Amino acid sequence: MLPASHYLMGVVRFPGLALLVAAGLQAQMIVDPDTLPAPLRSFDARQGEARLQCRIQPIRPSLNLGFRFQTGYSIELPLKQYGGQGHSLATVLRVTPQNNPEREPVWLATRVRVPAVADKKAVAEFSGGYIVGEGEYRVEMLLADDHDRTCVANWTIRAKMSNNARNVTPGLPAGAVDDFSMRTARQPAVQSPDTRPHKVTVLVHASSMFPFRSRMRDSDKMLLISALSSLAERLPGQIRVSLFSMDKQKELFHTSELSRQTFEQTIDKLNELELGTVDYSTLVNRTGHIALLTNLLNRESRKEDAPDAIIFLGPFAHWVDRIPSEVLPASGIPVYNIQLHPWRMNRNLGTDTVTNVTRALGGKTRVVYTADDFAEAIRDIERLLASPALTSALLHR
Numbered sequence: 259m260l261p262a263s264h265y266l267m268g269v270v271r272f273p274g275l276a277l278l279v280a281a282g283l284q285a286q287m288i289v290d291p292d293t294l295p296a297p298l299r300s301f302d303a304r305q306g307e308a309r310l311q312c313r314i315q316p317i318r319p320s321l322n323l324g325f326r327f328q329t330g331y332s333i334e335l336p337l338k339q340y341g342g343q344g345h346s347l348a349t350v351l352r353v354t355p356q357n358n359p360e361r362e363p364v365w366l367a368t369r370v371r372v373p374a375v376a377d378k379k380a381v382a383e384f385s386g387g388y389i390v391g392e393g394e395y396r397v398e399m400l401l402a403d404d405h406d407r408t409c410v411a412n413w414t415i416r417a418k419m420s421n422n423a424r425n426v427t428p429g430l431p432a433g434a435v436d437d438f439s440m441r442t443a444r445q446p447a448v449q450s451p452d453t454r455p456h457k458v459t460v461l462v463h464a465s466s467m468f469p470f471r472s473r474m475r476d477s478d479k480m481l482l483i484s485a486l487s488s489l490a491e492r493l494p495g496q497i498r499v500s501l502f503s504m505d506k507q508k509e510l511f512h513t514s515e516l517s518r519q520t521f522e523q524t525i526d527k528l529n530e531l532e533l534g535t536v537d538y539s540t541l542v543n544r545t546g547h548i549a550l551l552t553n554l555l556n557r558e559s560r561k562e563d564a565p566d567a568i569i570f571l572g573p574f575a576h577w578v579d580r581i582p583s584e585v586l587p588a589s590g591i592p593v594y595n596i597q598l599h600p601w602r603m604n605r606n607l608g609t610d611t612v613t614n615v616t617r618a619l620g621g622k623t624r625v626v627y628t629a630d631d632f633a634e635a636i637r638d639i640e641r642l643l644a645s646p647a648l649t650s651a652l653l654h655r
Contacts, residue, residue, distance in 0.1 A: 288437050289367045291352075298350050298367070301398040301410050310407035311336050314399060319390060319417040323481060323598070323632045324488035325429035326436070327417035330387030331399060338378040339407075345372035348402045349386065356394040356414070358433030366437060372403070385476050388437050389484075391430035392417050427633075429488065438483060438525075456495035456643050459558045459565040462486060462524070463572025464503045464510060464531055467600050469607060470576055472505075478573075479528055481600055485571060485632065486524070489596075490516050492636050493643075498565060500554055501527055504575055504611070507546030509554065547577050551615055552585050559587035567642060570595040575610035583618055592642050593621030596635050602627060 291299055303309075313334040319327035335347070347370050354363040366388055373382055394416045401409040419428070430436060467478045490497045497516040501524055502509045511527040513520040558568055568591055595616040613623045624635045 288435075289365050291365045294350065294365070294367060297406070297408075298348060298400060298402060301352065301400050301412065303408075303410055308405065308407040310401060310403055310409040311339055312401055312409040314401065314409065314411040316397065316413045316415065317385070317387070319415050321419070321629050322389070322484040323626065323629055324389070324484035324491075325427065325629050325633070326389040326484070327391065327430075328387055328389055328480060328484065329415055329417070330385060331397075331411075332383065332385040333401065335372070335382040335384065337373070337375050337380045337382055339403075340372055340374075343374040345374075346370065346404055347372060347384075348400075350400045350402075351388070352398045353388070353390070353435045354396040354398075355433035355435070356396055358393060361433045364435035366435075387480055388435065389430060390415070390417050390436075391428060391434040392419060392432040395435070429491075438480075438487065456493070456567070457498065457563065457565045458493055458495065458567050458569060458639075458643075459498040459500065460486065460489060460516075460569045460571055461554055461558075462499060462501045463570060463575065463612065464501055464528055465505060465573050465575065467573045467598060469574050474531065477600075479525075481598060482572065483525060483528070485596070485598060485626075487521070488632070489569070489571065489636065490521075493639065495566075498558075499524060500558075502550060502554060503531060504547040504550060504577055506531070507550050509550070545579075547575075547611065548579055548581050551611065552581060555615070555619075556587050559589035559591055564589065564591060567592045567594060567639065569593075569639065570612050570616065571598070572596075572612070573598050574607055575612050577611040578608060578614070579611045580614045581611070581618065586615065586618060593619045594635075594639055594642065595621060595623040596632070597623055597625045599625055599627050 315332045315334075317330045317332060319329040322328040331351075333349075349368055349370070351366045352363050353366065355361040368386065370384060375382075394414060396412070396414055398412045399410065462482065464474065464482065465478075466472070466474050467481060486499070496514075499511070499513050499516050499520070500509055501511040510531060511524055513523070516524075555568065558565055570593070574597060593616050595612055597610075597613065609617075616623050622638065624631065624638060626632045626635055
């Protein structure tokens with residue numbers, strides 16, 4: 259079975275309609291090319307070979323909140339080439355650094371199911387991504403289906419830090435290529451003998467990055483995952499994660515220890531989320547999102563091994579309610595809210611429910627527009643965890 263190694267999102271496009279399919283985001287290991295079948299290791303169009311109709315477009319590198327350059331591709335695939343169910347595609351990329359001769363090419367591969375659609379005019383749209391350090395790269399791509407038809411493309415990308423981001427420490431060295439899968443296990447931070455590792459709970463709000471939009475785009479999911487990955491890499495100690503949806507009024511996933519495996523499970527659950535479809539009972543429950551937040555905060559605060567800090571991570575919420583203080587925990591656990599904005603609005607959106615909750619608990623909200631903003635948010639949290647008052651409270655807990 260061909261492993262997946264980069265995020266992949268699939269969309270089926272009809273006139274006036276876009277429908278997300280279950281292919282979604284994939285995040286696995288970078289592949290060893292020796293494990294790939296020989297036909298998937300050649301990026302040259304072969305004489306007499308059956309051609310697959312497709313359109314491949316590169317995505318320009320951009321600095322994400324993981325302090326890495328996020329890049330990738332999009333594919334348009336006419337579905338008139340297929341009939342029935344059970345078809346699949348393999349994508350293979352060879353990414354070669356051009357300015358770092360000591361670095362070998364990196365191979366990425368994944369497999370995705372072709373959606374079964376009766377309308378022969380439908381076009382499937384797929385997008386995938388990976389990350390690179392500063393530099394120039396040659397990208398070669400092969401798309402092959404289960405009828406042995408292929409489609410190939412190649413292009414060059416350049417990743418360069420802007421002057422505004424020069425004080426950000428890059429998440430990858432120049433010429434490096436990686437995936438989003440947290441292949442490198444998190445290492446426990448070195449602690450002095452009189453301290454213990456910190457425990458931090460990250461409450462990840464799964465929602466569109468654009469206010470009041472009912473669907474999460476693949477770029478929204480990539481931004482959320484890159485931010486979680488970067489946060490987990492930079493904060494020492496144990497990271498707990500709860501993925502929740504205020505629109506769905508439920509917790510989607512919870513893990514007491516973020517690892518490579520649970521990181522991938524978080525992505526899987528995020529991929530399964532379809533915000534365009536909401537159960538009727540959710541629509542009529544006007545306070546379900548309030549109950550959700552209250553339950554999550556109280557659960558984390560009342561644990562025997564309660565966290566040293568609770569961090570909200572996500573976009574501006576669709577809700578602006580204030581939650582009564584009497585239903586919120588009185589544990590004194592510090593709360594920090596990282597509100598992600600990949601855009602700047604001309605109008606003031608005010609405060610959302612998560613911001614109101616954070617304020618009611620004596621916490622701080624930082625609006626993040628850029629990698630610089632995100633770096634400062636992480637420094638805020640590091641200072642919070644290292645504060646004398648919190649250290650004293652931990653030692654007597």
